[in-house]
Amino acid sequence: MQEIAARLSDHDITAISAWLASLPAPASVSPAAAGTSTLPLRCGSVSTGTDEPQPAKQMTQQITGGTGLIARGEYLARAGDCIACHTVPDSKLFGGGRPMDTPFGTLYSPNISSDKETGIGNWTADQFYTMLHEGKSRDGSLLYPVMPFASYTKVTRADSDAIYAYLQSVPPVRQPNRPHELKFPFNRRQLLVGWRTLFFRQGEFRPDRTQSVEWNRGAYLVEGLGHCAMCHTQINALGGNTTSKQFQGGLIPMQNWYAPSLTSNREAGLGDWSIDDIVGLLHAGVSNRGAVYGPMAEVVYDSFQYLNEDDVRAVAVYLKALPSHSGEAQTAPPSVAQTDQLTSLVPLGRKIYEAQCVLCHASEGQGKPPNFPPLAQNQSIEMSSAVNPIRMVLNGGYVPGTRKNPAPYGMPPFAQSLSDVEVAAVVTYIRTAWGNRCAPVSVKEVNTLRSARIF
Missing domain, CATH: 1.10.760.10 (Cytochrome c-like domain)
Known part of the structure; x- marks a missing residue:
């Protein structure tokens, strides 16, 4: 289905959207049962891509920069930049309610603090993993894709459980969730079935055994927790990523900021950047090649500055390996x-x-x-x-x-x-x-x- 979606033009997607909107609402949308998964045989987020096991302590330190389940979960929540969406600036941590404007209306992030009535204090680890992995809430309702579950589905069960443990440890914030303000017909959740068919592919990250451990760690962070494709890939008329333009940059809807290409294109992307230049930009916010502003400044402030040097370097290694595409740089002579x-x-x-x-x-x-x-x-x-x-x-x-x-x-x-x-x-x-x-x-x-x- 994804191959079909990749061949659709924006006009085709708009037509499909209109058709889906015209369908009558079903009597009920029966959520699929939560998928089962097995815990990894050893501590750590990502298999190394080799058959040689690493000591658990070494893997934990490599991946989290610390020990302990809650400390590890806090680190991973930083890597996923959960604060950015689920905390209103100058408000209580993870209390939700931050507005997110989209072409379809305004959505408000939910409370994910440990409060048992208005947050996720009564959620189980299984329910939390289902939310990340399948894009479904505790009651089985489908989540709107402003929640990056299309990326978070790659998060391993071990990492999901660590993030869950951390969120259960934060102070409860008693703040009811604010209803979304979506335009018709996008306020009909049954349309999400069509969106998921076109743009969502469920499944945990699987290491590429032909690549290095460092490359695989970078891929896991970029494609999964970091959900970098949400901004750095052009968004189509249905709010899905244009697969054929993966990581080639695009205008962030409603924000009027353009996320640059992350590919190895020498003119439009990171082809001329050194690994140290990329690491410096992500870790410090500045490097010899540029500085972060706008939405990326918030990502560095809330997320990347807290990651360990090895993880940031792994991200840089993976980004440098992203293939270049023809047509990324527009250098046509002026008319x-x-x-x-x-x-x-x-x-x-x-x-x-x-x-x-x-x-x-x-x-x-x-x-x-x-x-x-x-x-x-x-x-x-x-x-x-x-x-x-x-x-x-x-x-x-x-x-x-x-x-x-x-x-x-x-x-x-x-x-x-x-x-x-x-x-x-x-x-x-x-x-x-x-x-x-x-x-x-x-x-x-x-x-x-x-x-x-x-x-």
């Missing part, structure tokens, strides 16, 4: 209209850059790493979408304070001091100077983002 636009915008953009930006980012866009990232040959600048640099100029940007970078530098906003024309000019300049090869930015693009008032 006649775009050439005229460049002629009019670049001189103004250069003037603004020299007045406002050169102190931090240097005269040739080389930056002053790691505090001030380079703009020349920077994938975030050179992406086909100009959303990220426009937002950075309008709203400024601040990398997260992390253990390895506790006093980060930030970029001030220019929304109050630069007009739409000036913002378009300076962003066009940095996207076309120093060897960068991108289309110019229109005033309309800037105005759209400014009007959205997304900060």
Whole structure:
């Protein structure tokens, strides 16, 4: 079924969605019985891909950076970035209620604290594993895919039990779950049966025995707990990942941030990045190649900075091995209209850059790493979408304070001091100077983002 889904165009998916919406509601949706699984023969999250067992203590330290079931569960919950969705900023841990805007309406994350009435205090370990593995709640109802169960299904039973133990240990938060606010017909859960048929493939992670232990650990974290594909793969009209564009980047719906490609493409992805560059970015939030802003800053702050060095390096190793795809980098020569636009915008953009930006980012866009990232040959600048640099100029940007970078530098906003024309000019300049090869930015693009008032 997944092979069929991969061949569907957005038009086909929209048509299927409309047909599913027209179907009458069934009398009941009978949940499938929870699948059974066996515990691993030795302590640890992932088989090494070899027949040679490792000592339990060594595996535990390699995977969690600590000992004890609850400590291990806390580490894994960090790896899964559970805090980001299930904790409203400045509110009680795992109390839920954080709004998540989607094209289909607003969903609110549930309370996953240990409270027995409003949280998951009365859940069993089996029910928790079924939720992660099958995307079904305690009562058997199907979960909306804003919960990344399509990735979490890869989580092993041992890791699920550790996360469960940790969540049962956190203080209870008495806060009832807030009902979702979804548009018709997406508020009909029976439509999820069709979505799951197209986009959900259940099953724990299985190591590739042709790859190294480190590669397999990185694959487990990226594809499973880290659920990186949710942002870094283009989303189609039904809210599913476009399989043919896996990890090639895409616009995050409703957030107006563009998640860059994670493949080994040298122009659009991580092909030119060293392992140390990737590790530095994920662990500290900054590296010699760039800095994290927007949603990824939150991921680094809540999740990656707490992972051990071996795990972050494993992620980097796996990402560097992702295959490149043709067509990722759009370097087509500008059209006649775009050439005229460049002629009019670049001189103004250069003037603004020299007045406002050169102190931090240097005269040739080389930056002053790691505090001030380079703009020349920077994938975030050179992406086909100009959303990220426009937002950075309008709203400024601040990398997260992390253990390895506790006093980060930030970029001030220019929304109050630069007009739409000036913002378009300076962003066009940095996207076309120093060897960068991108289309110019229109005033309309800037105005759209400014009007959205997304900060």
